[in-house]
Amino acid sequence: MNHGSIDRSSPTSRTDLQSNTVSTPITYRDVLMDRYKLIYDWVPESSPRVLDIGCGNGNFTKWLTGKAPDVVGLDHNVSQVTEAIASFDGISGVAASAEDLPFPTSTFDAVIMSDVLEHLDNPGNALQEALRVLSDDGVLITSLPNTGPLAVLDGDNIVNRFVWMISRLRIPKSRGTDGAPRHFYDGFVFRKHRHFGKREIEEMLNGAGLIERHFYGGGLLWPLCYLLEKVLEVFFKKSLVRSDYRILRRIRALDLRTGMGKWSYNLIVAIRKAGITQRETQS
Numbered sequence: 001m002n003h004g005s006i007d008r009s010s011p012t013s014r015t016d017l018q019s020n021t022v023s024t025p026i027t028y029r030d031v032l033m034d035r036y037k038l039i040y041d042w043v044p045e046s047s048p049r050v051l052d053i054g055c056g057n058g059n060f061t062k063w064l065t066g067k068a069p070d071v072v073g074l075d076h077n078v079s080q081v082t083e084a085i086a087s088f089d090g091i092s093g094v095a096a097s098a099e100d101l102p103f104p105t106s107t108f109d110a111v112i113m114s115d116v117l118e119h120l121d122n123p124g125n126a127l128q129e130a131l132r133v134l135s136d137d138g139v140l141i142t143s144l145p146n147t148g149p150l151a152v153l154d155g156d157n158i159v160n161r162f163v164w165m166i167s168r169l170r171i172p173k174s175r176g177t178d179g180a181p182r183h184f185y186d187g188f189v190f191r192k193h194r195h196f197g198k199r200e201i202e203e204m205l206n207g208a209g210l211i212e213r214h215f216y217g218g219g220l221l222w223p224l225c226y227l228l229e230k231v232l233e234v235f236f237k238k239s240l241v242r243s244d245y246r247i248l249r250r251i252r253a254l255d256l257r258t259g260m261g262k263w264s265y266n267l268i269v270a271i272r273k274a275g276i277t278q279r280e281t282q283s
Helices: 034-042 061-066 078-087 123-132 149-153 155-169 198-205 221-236 246-256
Strands: 049-053 070-075 091-095 108-114 134-145 209-217 266-273
Touching: 034 061, 034 108, 034 134, 034 209, 034 246, 034 266, 049 061, 049 123, 061 070, 061 078, 061 091, 070 078, 078 091, 108 123, 123 134, 123 198, 123 266, 149 221, 155 221, 198 209, 198 266, 221 246
Parallel strands: 049 070, 049 108, 070 091, 108 134
Antiparallel strands: 134 266, 209 266
């Protein structure tokens, strides 16, 4: 696979991510912080090949070139992959499903899944696929929303459920160019933004992988800042990806480090293939 090219060797799938707009906000193109900084720090220095599943526009993927000479970004969205390889040197792009990776077994020394599993219909399948393409001494790192009391503050679920309720009311709006009646948020489908606990991750691994390291982070401020970003995106048309809410994101980064243990909003885990003797540590 050549750098700067897109491989479409596996068909894209609507089940891969929740929407075509899921991607890394522009803030993290310039500043490595929050969960992305922690994930980056956990990638071993001696990782010749790294796969970033759900790479989106590549704003985080490009940082991984500082850890490995061969970085592959994978996303179901062809336009996002195109943007990633056009924007950054040293990145190969693959348009494919996270649940059916187009790579041979044991291809990568590190696999990243940053906020991906919660968008999938079959997250367990995606974890198994990630382990399959991971080398025997490699590491799989994933970040995801944690279960617990703060899950009720999930900005995606709060805003999207409100939009769904509006769609059910069928409030009229101006007719289309064809004269047909229209309603606010016609056709909107609510898909729950899922949360996972450490035990659920272990169950999905089904003995094929072991959690070597885990981190709980993000207290009350983290989800509240994201909720504000989501409100601005949906109701004021301020793109969450294109808008540089740097102050809000710095607050989230600080709050990540002052989490609430198992009650925290975020969970990050590092996973090794089963059979590799490791002692689990918590950061």
